[in-house]
Amino acid sequence: MNNKRLKDKIAQYLNALHPSKYFHVIYKDKILVAKYFDRDERVELLQNRLIEKQSQFDDPRGYISFVLTEILKPLTGVTYVIFQVGDEEGEFVQFAIERHSMIMDFPILPGNRHLPYMKQTRKLLEDLGFTFTEGEITIKKYCYYHHKPKVADEFDTLNADFGRDNEAITEFVYRVFTEIFRKDPHELNVIVGTRESDLSKSIKQGKQILSSIISRYRSK
Helix, strand or coil: CCHHHHHHHHHHHHHHHCCCEEEEEEEECCEEEEEEEEHHHHHHHHHHHHHHHHHHCCCHHHHHHHHHHHHCCCCCCCCEEEEEECCCCCCEEEEEECCCCEEEEEECCCCCCCHHHHHHHHHHHHHCCCEECCCCCCCCCCEEEEECCCCCCCCCEEEEECCCCHHHHHHHHHHHHHHHCCCCHHHEEEEEECCHHHHHCHHHHHHHHHHHHHHHHHCC
16 A cells, blocks of 8 residues: 555544544655544535625626535535525525535425426436436436335435536536526525534444555555
8 A cells, every 4th residue: 555545544544433523644754644623613614615705706607616616625524515595495406425426416305395396307407418217326427316215204306416527517506496496596505514424424434444454554
């Protein structure tokens, strides 16, 4: 394992073992040094920055693209982003930020207004070049999937894998609000955060990463 992979693995281990912090590992004078910051504080700083910068954009698409660029930078601590207009929680677009992709999640929840928009949203995805898949979208980019409830506490969701395609996500978000929700995207609110489910898996992942580091060195 080379030095870069080693420091990356150690950073992954520390981040997984201490989910409330965000660790960055560097070499300094041939010594590994770990620096960290509070994850919630980092996310809050980014949230405030996104709000402050919004007035600088005349075109909503420019602002959406800016948001995507900022949240996908390293060490933000962000694992999801929600776009909505006003306080109407029933009309929003949200994305989960995965390691190599952004997954659009369009839930049909009791009390929200997404149900009438399902067909229109599927058509918009197809207009943007997405194809429908019967299985979970764990492999192919530019595919979408309709998850139907299997147990009582589940709900319908429409998911689409955008990869890290800033242009495609920007166009989708803009057109959802202008063509489907019929809302003014100049009034867009952006919410970023970290999912609790991401944090709850961390210690197990940390142990797996540490085990990988040890086994590689023992094999030498």
